Amino acid sequence: MNILKKTYSFIFSSNGLSVLIFLITSILLTFILSGQYYLHRNIIQNSVSKKDIYATKNIKVTDTEKTEKLKAEMVKKVAPTLVPVQDEFIRKKLDKNIDKIKLERSMSIPFSSKTVDLTGYFDINENKGDDIAIVENLITMSDDHFQRMTKITKATLRNILEKGISESDIELNVDKIVQDNITGYASNLDTLTIEFLIKKVIAPNIVVDEIATETSRKNAAQSVRPVEVFFNRGDQIVAAGQIVTKVQKDAIKKCGYNVVQLNFSGILGIYLLVALSLIVIATHLRNFDLRYAKNSYYTLIAVLMIMISAAATLMPSNIIYLLPIPAFTMLVSVFTNPRTAMISSIAALCALSIALQYDVDVSIIFIFGIIFTSFTIGRVDYTRRIDLIRIGMGIGLILVAAITGTFFLEYNLSEITLPIYLSYVSAAFINGIISSIIALGLLPVLESTFKLATPYGLAELANHNQPLLKKLQFEAPGTYHHSLMVASLAEAAAEAVGANPALVKIGAFYHDVGKLKRPLFFIENQSYFGIENPHEKYNPRYSKMVITTHPRDGLEYAKEYNISPAIYPFILQHHGDSVASYFYNQAVKEEGSENVSEEQFRYNAPKPNTKETAILMLADAVESAVRSMKTPTPEEIDSMITKIVNDRLADNQLSESPLTLRDLKTIAATFNRILRGMQHHRIKYHEDILDEIEAKNQKKEDNKNA
Helix, strand or coil: HHHHHHHHHCCCCHHHHHHHHHHHHHHHHHHHHHHHHHCEECEEEEEECCCCCECCCCCCCCCCCCHHHHHHHHHHCCCCCCCCCCCCHHHHHHHHHHHHHHHHCCCCCCCCHHHHHHHHHCCCCCCCHHHHHHHHHHCCCHHHHHHHHHHHHHHHHHHHHHHHHCCCHHHHHHEEEEEEECCCCCHHHHHHHHHHHHCCCCCCCCCEEHHHHHHHHHHHHCCCCCCCECCCCCCECCCCECCCHHHHHHHHCCCCEEEECCCHHHHHHHHHHHHHHHHHHHCCCCCCCCCHHHHHHHHHHHHHHHHHHHHHHCCHHHHHHHHHHHHHHHHHHHHCCCHHHHHHHHHHHHHHHHHCCHHHHHHHHHHHHHHHHHHHHHHCCCCCHHHHHHHHHHHHHHHHHHHHHHHHHHHCCHHCCCHHHHHHHHHHHHHHHHHHHHHHHHHHHHHHHHCCCHHHHHHHHCCCCCHHHHHHHHHHHHHHHHHHHHHHHHHHHHHHHHCCHHHHHHHHHHHHHHHHHHHHHHHHHHHHCCCHHHHHCCCHHHHHHHHCHHHHCCCCCCHHHHCCHHHHHHHHHHHCEEECHHHHHHHHHHHHHHHHCHHEEECCCCCCCHHHHHHHHHHHHHHHHHHHCCCCCHHHHHHHHHHHHHHHHCCCCCCCCCCCHHHHHHHHHHHHHHHHHHHHHCCCCCCCCHHHHHHHHHHHHHHHHC
């Protein structure tokens, strides 16, 4: 039971939902990308073409099999690179053998004993009669003959070593090498004897340099130009029922057909690629953009990835440059930031490129588009939607430049097929514009669906001609003015602590719209209409009920006027569950402290749970408090700000927000600076200025009469 409870709790927790989003998205993306292999473009089954295929354009493909064969042949022709090694030990070994023979020749022992000693020394098998005969010749020849023969042997060895001898030389033709290097006359028997003595000591004095040899072979392989096969438009590439070769597959692929047959391992491979892309995006958010590491943003990016994958799967490869990847980058950037958009777009493109077998140049061209989009989207004026179209045109030009660069690399100017080039660059330029139009069209839909704020939505809400703000301005002018002052405070504080200043500013504009239901019950509106305080007619409990319902009333107004759900937390949370202290104190005076509790006079609303909503709570309280003070001094303003911040901390109103004590200190200092500017005094004119003006006028009159 405990395991089931824990499993249930995990599934419906934030982390559990994140895992569920990951699994659903990865499975859907795998299904979509795998589905391409079962569409009409797959025309190969069991390596046999299903139909006649003709080239739809001029195609150049590389015959990799022939190219590799030529490379192998060229590598075989490369001789090993040989380097010399120390050979002094070979000469010393020969001297040692000759000294041994001299010793045996000089010993006064029977001939047979000498023969046995030398055959044993040279490890001669009894079956090798020729070698035994040579040993016997060495023992019986005269001293002059022995001396001359050993001299020729040493000279021959020296000649061989100076020229160099490898291991293969020794294995294949050592006898010939010895014969070719004998200096002076030698009989047949002497020649055999010299060969015998040298073969007993000879060893390679040049060896193969493996690194140098491998380098030479690689250079030889790289020098081979690829074997290219050309198909002109209309040429038959393969006939129905014919086994498709590698060259034909490459040509068919360039015509926009799918040439891969997908099996279980292929599907698993696509799933792993998709999963890796999603993990990269989630890891980036958790490590570098934590404020976006939420399920709403995960779901948004997942939906966009599914949409772009479906478009890529359905789109023929011959118009691949129309794939609106820049739209994906734009949308993610507007909802999050350019850095997250760049990482997400590149991760998605990697999965698409491998799963759908994009050419390398196609992937690189789109990467250029992604990078340019990420760099420029941050400079968009979100109050002018046409700016996004302008950015789209710039993206189109970047894609055109990238395509042109790849064409220049792949072809000579004379080889470029103008119709193909123009079709590619036209598609790329149109892609930039279409992507911006798609982004503009999807923005309001996605904003509404995922309840996320974007700069575009906030810019629209900031317009004071918005019906709800106009209603607030005319029906609750005091509240409207108060909201403007709070917005100034909150925006400056948000910027100081790294929160979202635009979001908190718009939240401040709308946070008190609930007061529209009963505007005259709020003191800031009473002076505008010149009425008495209606709360004097009611008991504190009723007044508390009227005042504390304005967050809920505000939420109803926001929904009625289709205000973005991103503003709802500001309306609901700006008082948290704090105490309506004025009416609480009134109740204590009237009923006695023993009959009244703070819990009875608290707002019934959630506490602020973001930096932005917590800043608004503080700005709202500070502005109201300072406005109620008559000509406050800077010290009094500072003291009031400190008191309000400390009161909210003591009442645990900031316990669910991510604000730190350092943030609170910065916010208080920012409030202090802004409020001092708001509370400036006019310059006091000289007390006798009217008398001076009257005296000057009198003097002018006297001069005129004179």
